Amino acid sequence: MSELSATDQLKRTLTLEQIEVNLFLGRSRPGETGRIFGGQVVSQALLAAMKTVEGRVCHSLQSYFIRPGDPTQPVLYQVEHSRDGRSFTTRRVIAIQKGEQIFNMACSFQVPEEGYSHQDAMPDAPAPDTVQEERARLLELFADAPATIERWPETPIEMRAVEPVNIRDPKPVSSIHRVWFRLREDWGDDIALNQVVLAYASDYSLLGTGMRPHGVSWMTGIQGASLDHIVWFHRPTNFSRWHLYVQDSPSASGARGFNRGSIYRDDGVLVASTAQEGLIRKR
Incomplete structure (x- = not known):
């Protein structure tokens, strides 16, 4: 089988x-x-x-x-x-x-129900087909450590980070983190099912956003864990389409990083917002 x-x-x-x-x-x-x-x-x-x-x-x-x-x-x-x-x-x-x-x-x-409607414009970003797929990037990064790659099987969510960091040797960078992501298959337009998949995918990259300004990662001695997770669903979407996940971290204190995200469909529609506080503790 x-x-x-x-x-x-x-x-x-x-x-x-x-x-x-x-x-x-x-x-x-x-x-x-x-x-x-x-x-x-x-x-x-x-x-x-x-x-x-x-x-x-x-x-x-x-x-x-x-x-x-x-x-x-x-x-x-x-x-x-x-x-x-x-x-x-x-x-x-x-x-x-x-x-x-x-x-x-x-x-x-x-x-x-119908009501007033407005949204922020989607920030500029390079097209997803011009950005390297995340697994391909990791395969290159860990070409000398195949055992590490085996710990990361292919995920159901295709991800392409616009501003990736080298988790083996991270350097301090802006917390702004744009990632294109989508479900690898089209499961149709059912609103509830697409919300469930979006909720699943929204936890993939948010925690690391608060580590970016400090030049650290889970591979450099940081204990990290999500403490909470919030999602607001603004508009229906089909998550097999490309979505731009615009994330930033306005604050970190007390060994906790505060992260937030806006999820835009490829046509510019803001479909969801997220927020998360995560543990980022020096070991």
Whole structure:
């Protein structure tokens, strides 16, 4: 049997098993080691909440990473119905492993409606086809260390960093970090599914943004971990199209970096915004 592609693996990861009313099980990719990728827990928790809501679209989520997740064990997602109002619905999701919370999320859904609309213009950036794909860049960077590359299988999200840093020998640079990214396959225009995939992908590069001004990386003795993660969904999108992730870090203090991002579709439409505080501690 042929091995599943990265996108097929993601599709399997985003298939939750309902075991009781408001209770769902999520699993990691077979063979995964270390700790569960934060974007996976965010996306699975959002998906669990969505399964308890009808006729409304998620417009925001706010979450906290409490403990590292074990990818060899399933995650239990417990959904609490906080409120079902005329226009808005609120859910709280608790992720549990081995009897302890590893993550929690609050998310809000709204009945679609028309209203005032404006947005900032998308910043200039070179076209994605002129920017090197991230895995190809890493293959070059670690050509002398193939064992390191083996730790990074192909991801379901194609990424192309406009201002990449050398994580083996980083130098202080601006915190502004532009990355083109997209799902490697077209999964259609379903609003909820594309929100789940966008939420998954939004955690890939945000943490490192706060390290850029200091010329450090996880390979130079920094302990890094996402502490929280927030996403605001502004407009629907198909995440198989190219999106420009414009990130910056206006502040770092107390061994924490504050990072924020704006996600623009390739036609300039602002589809989502993100914010995250991450641990950046000297070992």
